[in-house]
Amino acid sequence: MPGGYTGLFLTVDLISGKISRFVLEEEFFRLHIGGSAVAARLFLDGFPLDCDPLSGANPLIISTGPMTGSAFPGTSRFSVCARSPLTGIWGESACGGTFGPELKRAGYDGLIITGRAPFPCYLRIEDGAAEIIEASEIWGKDIYETTDLLWSKHRSCRVLAIGPAGENLVRFASIGNDKGHFAGRTGLGAVMGAKNLKAIAVKGTGHPEKADKEGFKQALRSAAEEIRSSAFAGSLHAMGSDAGMDLGMMTGDVPIRNWTVGEDYDLSAALGGPALTEKYLVKAHACTHCPIACKRVVRVAEGPYRTEEGPGPEYETCCTFGTMIMNYDLAGVIKANELCNRYGMDTISCGSTVAMAMELFEKGLLSGRDTEGLDMAWGNMPAVFTLLGKIARREGFGGLLAEGSARAAERLGSAAAEASVHVKGLELPMHDPRAFHGMGLAYMVSNRGGCHLQHAVMGTEQGMVSWPQVFTMKDSYTGPESEDKAALVFHSENFGILGNSLAICHYVLYSLKPETVLKAFNVITGFGFGFSDLMVCGTRDWMLKRGINNLLGVTSRNDALPKRIMTALTEGAAAGSVPDTKKLLSEYYALRGLDKQGIPKEDRLRELGLDALNRRLAAVRAAEPVAKEEMKWQN
Amino acid sequence: MAKLKAFTQEWMNAFRRRIADSKEYREIAGNWEGSVSIIINPDPARGVPETVYLFTDYWHGDVKDFLVCDKAKAESADFIMSGDYIRWKQIARKEIEATKALMQGKLKLKGNLVYVVRNVKTVNKVVDLLGEVDTLFPDD
Known part of the structure; x- marks a missing residue:
């Protein structure tokens, strides 16, 4: 082995x-x-x-x-x-x-x-x-x-x-x-x-073998030095993933009021990394063997949202229970985060579903009777805390939201659909595709639904990393533009998806030279891979998951952004901008080797050694698109 | 008007005036206090034979000293940004954003990172104004 x-x-x-x-x-x-x-x-x-x-x-x-x-x-x-x-x-x-x-x-x-x-x-x-x-x-x-x-x-x-x-x-x-x-x-x-x-x-007490122990020590030394000198790693260590909120507000990345508002600097000042660090940070915390230590240990010492020392919120949570629901109180975010942690609920999907409920409440599509007396006004955190318990226990109104925003909106009628912001049923993470069109494409084609982590588009498009030694890319990209983004997404997927197969954190991937990561992989496994070998594995991974999804009914119709995202904002850095989805998808499909139905072409799968998948997809390819059962969560 | 030679005192004075004259800067930078030095690594092939040290100082929307200085003065600043000449040129010409250059390791920053992030609007505005100075670079 x-x-x-x-x-x-x-x-x-x-x-x-x-x-x-x-x-x-x-x-x-x-x-x-x-x-x-x-x-x-x-x-x-x-x-x-x-x-x-x-x-x-x-x-x-x-x-x-x-x-x-x-x-x-x-x-x-x-x-x-x-x-x-x-x-x-x-x-x-x-x-x-x-x-x-x-x-x-x-x-x-x-x-x-x-x-x-x-x-x-x-x-x-x-x-x-x-x-x-x-x-x-x-x-x-x-x-x-x-x-x-x-x-x-x-x-x-x-x-x-x-x-x-x-x-x-x-x-x-x-x-x-x-x-x-x-x-x-x-x-x-x-x-x-x-x-x-x-x-x-x-x-366990065992120790996995390494092909080249001395080479591994060298790779470790290189990694330690690179992380020490990385401003990206430094900002994560100092402020956690929430370090990005202040800059994100400037670039239009931060979603506000369920994706309807383009900027609010009071929100980022109240909820961003500096505020979290200065007001509530007890200490940084690390995953096993990670010198970055981006995790936060926080405590709210006093006030209505008092919490014991414990895991603090990530950037995404500061948005879903902050900017998305117009809550300016970081202590409230910390409390909501703690409740989600304890109940065991994804803070992105949960917070986004709560934001949808607040919007529908404001619009009169949900009444006080529907919410069983909960006042779902924007930013009403006591109501949010009560609601989180009801969701976790599937009690009454909470049971409806426990279905996720797409199913809940469907049950509430067509007027509610726009407030559920998802791709393929997965609520979008907190990065606005109107500010970064490449991210919009990445959301559309991600194999688990709207996702910012099945690829490295956030790093490459926002300029946190530049990897010309791995694949062809420009020095710099303009966020709210669709030009050159399909190729960037294609390559960033093939490389970034490896984070999940090599099993390395994206934050570390962004802090190191890719050569160092490649060296570490090779001295551990002895595989002797180059970047091109890794990229082929990444491509195979993407195609495999796409094939599974095709067999489950996904077609090109599901590669779409929700109506809310295709509606331009009127203020902020992304004002007036929406991704050119037609251009992005047609260029991407050509690069990826997908047919018009969004199914991998036979020759591409054959090249990747996925012949069994090819055979199983034959029936899907042969079916008339109009006769195919449509996926439930089309946008 | 003739272009000003980069990294000269005359150029620094023009940079200072740009900032001092910016109403928007004064509004954004109300919370900023502290000096920032810029260290430009030598690049003889491009006409920068020695390390260049620049010192700038800001105080709640006002600007104080803007100097071409020596190493000791530069290292006394609250924040020190250093990098290769070509990167600084790209930033001044708005070909690359300073924050991206920092994240990619093309620039280094010494100082309180939390403070910089808290005031990232101020930082970006200063860089933006730097780009407005009509500059003649050594390798132009």
């Missing part, structure tokens, strides 16, 4: 209680590398794609990469994958923290969990051994309480857990790792909940 891998996957059938292992060979890893790419291939080859996402048939696949646990910066990551209960298409969410390295130390590259346990349970893994343990004691507890209980029962273990939202099948339920780290997107906490699986506790 090459360095960086154990070659072993653990399979757990929660119905029969059978636990077994299987081996993946080097040849497989040379094609798919790791993380969500490996998971996608396993999902495609081994499971019914059209399974009910909230049934036992939907496999939960947890997959690390070859760099996970290697001690190289930013490589604590792992991916959680399944068919998404929120979008109905391929779902994946990457997470940093501690679980991935510990799973590797326990002897596994990944896990596949199938079936639904007859009783609430958790899975315990320790150095190769695994057992299913009854979990009635922790069922109903929030993620922090669950983690504490498992820590007390299993000394030094690392915990992956869901909260009440996952148990109650909230469609944007998250999965928490050791309290401060989350696999948030696409609702995979509900997949765990549907399996009656409350948590996974893992402990």
Whole structure:
């Protein structure tokens, strides 16, 4: 087995209680590398794609990469994958923290969990051994309480857990790792909940091999120096991911009032990284082996939103529970973040759904009777806190919002649809495509729905990185323009998607020279890859997930931006600008090798060795587009 | 009007006037206090034989000293920005944004990063005004 891998996957059938292992060979890893790419291939080859996402048939696949646990910066990551209960298409969410390295130390590259346990349970893994343990004691507890209980029962273990939202099948339920780290997107906490699986506790003492230990030490030294001298890494260390809000307000990146307002400098002054740092920061916190330490530990010492010391909000959360809902009080964001962490809910989808509710309330499309007396006025944080509990428990009005904004809007009638801002059912992250047209294209074609992390477009288009040594790109791009963006997105996807298969954090990827990352990958695995080899793997990964989505009904009709985003703002840096979606998509489809229906062309898949996928897509290609069942979440 | 030679005191005076005359700058920079030095790495092939040290000082919307200075004076500033000559030229010509250059490691910054981010509008306005000085660069 090459360095960086154990070659072993653990399979757990929660119905029969059978636990077994299987081996993946080097040849497989040379094609798919790791993380969500490996998971996608396993999902495609081994499971019914059209399974009910909230049934036992939907496999939960947890997959690390070859760099996970290697001690190289930013490589604590792992991916959680399944068919998404929120979008109905391929779902994946990457997470940093501690679980991935510990799973590797326990002897596994990944896990596949199938079936639904007859009783609430958790899975315990320790150095190769695994057992299913009854979990009635922790069922109903929030993620922090669950983690504490498992820590007390299993000394030094690392915990992956869901909260009440996952148990109650909230469609944007998250999965928490050791309290401060989350696999948030696409609702995979509900997949765990549907399996009656409350948590996974893992402990390991092994050490993954490296192909070239001396070479690895050199790569580590280079990485440490590059991070030390990186202003990008420095700003993340000083202010966390929220460091970008002040500049984002200037460039038009920050969504305001459910994407209807172009700028509000009072919001960024109140909610941005400097405010978080100066008012509430207790200390910085790091994922395993990461010198950047972008995570925040915060405390609100006094006032109505007092919170104990704990994980602080990311930039995205400062928007969804701040700028998006016109809340100028950062303490309120911190409180909402803590509640979402404890209940186990993705702060992007949850906050965006709350923002939609506030807009509909203002417009009279939701009444006080609909909200059961909750005053959903913009910025009313006490109402938000009450609502979060109702969502997590699926109580009344909360049960409607627990379906996610797209389903909830559909139930509220056509007039509500515009307020749900999503692509393929996934609420957009907090970067406005009217200010950065490349991001708009990336949202349209991302394989998990509207997403800013399945690619490196944010880094390349906004100028945080310049990688001409990896692919052809200009020195600088103008955000609110569509020219030259299709090629930028295409290449940034093929390289950026590798973050999820190598298992390296994008923040670290943006702080290092790509040569250093490539060297680290090669000295760990011994693969001897060049950038072009990596880019082929990235392309294969993208096509594989696209093929899965095509088989689940995705076509070119679903590659679209919502009406709200296609409506120009009247103020701010993006005023008057909307992405030229027709140009962007036609150029992109040509580069990517998609046909008019948005399905990968045969020759492209053949080049990538995806012949089995080619065969399965033949029936989809042959079908008349008009006869095809349309995806539920068209824009 | 003739172009001013870059990195001369005359050029610094013109830069200072641009800022001092900007009503918009005064409004934006009300919270800024502190000096900023610019260090330009030598590039003999492009007509910059030695390191250039520039010192600028700002106080709540007003501008104070703008000097071509020595190393010791430059290093006494609250914030120190350094980088290759070609990068500074690109910034002055608005071919690249200063914040992007910083993030990409093309410029280095010493000083309180939180303060700079808090006042990023001020920083960008100063760079914007720098671009308005009609400049003759050494390799033009």
